[in-house]
Amino acid sequence: HNPKVMDSLDxxxxxxxxxxxxxxxxxxxxxxxxxxxxxxxxxxxIMKLYAECVKEAMKARNMDPVLYAKHWEESPMNKFGxxxxxxxxxxx
Amino acid sequence: MGKYYETxxxxxxxxxxxxxxxxxxxxxxxxTHVLSEDTLFREVRGSQLYSRRLLTKTNRMPKWGERFVRxxxxxxxxxxxxxxxxxxxxxxxxxxxxxxxxxxxxxxVTYSPDPNNPGQTIAYxxxxxxxxxxxxxxxxxxxxxxxxxxxxxxxxxxxNYVLSxxxxxxxxxx
Numbered sequence: 001h002n003p004k005v006m007d008s009l010d011x012x013x014x015x016x017x018x019x020x021x022x023x024x025x026x027x028x029x030x031x032x033x034x035x036x037x038x039x040x041x042x043x044x045x046i047m048k049l050y051a052e053c054v055k056e057a058m059k060a061r062n063m064d065p066v067l068y069a070k071h072w073e074e075s076p077m078n079k080f081g082x083x084x085x086x087x088x089x090x091x092x
Numbered sequence: 093m094g095k096y097y098e099t100x101x102x103x104x105x106x107x108x109x110x111x112x113x114x115x116x117x118x119x120x121x122x123x124t125h126v127l128s129e130d131t132l133f134r135e136v137r138g139s140q141l142y143s144r145r146l147l148t149k150t151n152r153m154p155k156w157g158e159r160f161v162r163x164x165x166x167x168x169x170x171x172x173x174x175x176x177x178x179x180x181x182x183x184x185x186x187x188x189x190x191x192x193x194x195x196x197x198x199x200x201v202t203y204s205p206d207p208n209n210p211g212q213t214i215a216y217x218x219x220x221x222x223x224x225x226x227x228x229x230x231x232x233x234x235x236x237x238x239x240x241x242x243x244x245x246x247x248x249x250x251x252n253y254v255l256s257x258x259x260x261x262x263x264x265x266x
Contacts (some may be wrong), residue, residue: 006129029112033177056128
């Protein structure tokens, strides 16, 4: 456990999580925030492995993936009345 | 039904500085109740970045509330966010999964530049707190609002702590 970074749900995903986070953070501040998002995020391959690990960890804890994948717009608890999303959000 | 609460806080950092630190706001000394943090899904949609994250937190309940949550003292939170670098907005929607009959908290936070001071960023925070516990609804909702109010303060203190570590205050030199 490193007190400077957050742990994953399952400690066995920590290495993948930290590798992904550091890859993502670089892309986020050096490309995305400068609106350079023509090229794909280079972290997608790590993300795939990391997401798989978290999925297994959730399964082992009986966490229903459907509940967690629901979009906030579909949540019956959404009372903010902005169902079209924040400004600039494209309708999907 | 349910209770609504809103508040705002100002950060003494430009939006770009705050955005860079956004994904690193945990851990901090004010977030010891946050146990884990994971990214479940992320994609660029148009000019926005959409992210869905899973956070687990310790479920702080008052003594009288413990009868409702005997089994677990952890709660899962889903945080969805949109970051738009062109409009300079970050919007997050957060909700708890599980225990929603006892209490559901749905929170929206928008971070955007202070229109009167580009060196500052304002966070507008609003929340709906609902309970479906017959006979306890009002007590639980009131407790929820009170806890939410405290948490807002903690969240701002925590983020400010992280920001001040990344951007140490400039010391005036002659």
